[in-house]
Amino acid sequence: MEYLKLLGILVVIIGFALKLDNILIIVIAALVTAVVGGINPVALLELIGTTFTNNRSMLIFVVVMLATGTLERDGMKQAAGKLISKIKGATPGAVVNTYGVLRAFFGAFNVGLGGVAGFIRPVVIPMCEGSITTKGYTPNPEHMEKVKGMAGGIENITWFFAQVLVVGGSGGLLVQGTLAGLGYEVDLVQLALVEVPVCIIAVLVTVVYYTIIDRQMMKKYYGKQGAK
Numbered sequence: 001m002e003y004l005k006l007l008g009i010l011v012v013i014i015g016f017a018l019k020l021d022n023i024l025i026i027v028i029a030a031l032v033t034a035v036v037g038g039i040n041p042v043a044l045l046e047l048i049g050t051t052f053t054n055n056r057s058m059l060i061f062v063v064v065m066l067a068t069g070t071l072e073r074d075g076m077k078q079a080a081g082k083l084i085s086k087i088k089g090a091t092p093g094a095v096v097n098t099y100g101v102l103r104a105f106f107g108a109f110n111v112g113l114g115g116v117a118g119f120i121r122p123v124v125i126p127m128c129e130g131s132i133t134t135k136g137y138t139p140n141p142e143h144m145e146k147v148k149g150m151a152g153g154i155e156n157i158t159w160f161f162a163q164v165l166v167v168g169g170s171g172g173l174l175v176q177g178t179l180a181g182l183g184y185e186v187d188l189v190q191l192a193l194v195e196v197p198v199c200i201i202a203v204l205v206t207v208v209y210y211t212i213i214d215r216q217m218m219k220k221y222y223g224k225q226g227a228k
Helices: 002-017 022-036 041-054 058-073 076-085 092-107 115-133 141-165 170-181 188-226
Strands: none
Touching: 002 022, 022 041, 076 115, 092 115, 092 141, 092 188, 115 141, 141 170, 141 188, 170 188
């Protein structure tokens, strides 16, 4: 009888195999699971409501995806590429580094720019592509994959070090709590002041490293002229 509780999974498999409506499949699977599991309608609704409330932050991810798709459909990608194409000396590395500096600056005030899904994907990457096309080259797919990695890397680095600069922010509170557990009592303002040079050094090291890598990749994929 315990295996009957897995009928909901079977409903999902059959539904997707028949290419039925996704929401309809999920609803039917939930109802079937509730019936064979002995869950009454009220308890089922309470379970769905509780799950939705506990995971409501996931809706932010869904909204960002929809917003990004809408922006790309309406020409955001083309507009970003056209904008950067007007700057003759721009390179993908310069674009990524500029974004990283801005990300760190605004991150210090707890202001987000959208992250990988909301800003890098629809804005930064097209600008990187535009910086290549303005030199008369076609973006190399392998090169662009590495540029995406650079953009994602600088996003993580700048946010990791900049968020601790926010007095009362989650990063600072985490560090304060960890140090308190080790027997060190630190003030949040003091912690932020100590973190400032650390953040600056981290950003500078990343920018220099990415500049070197950028020149090497431009030379590798587009020749000596591309590295200029």
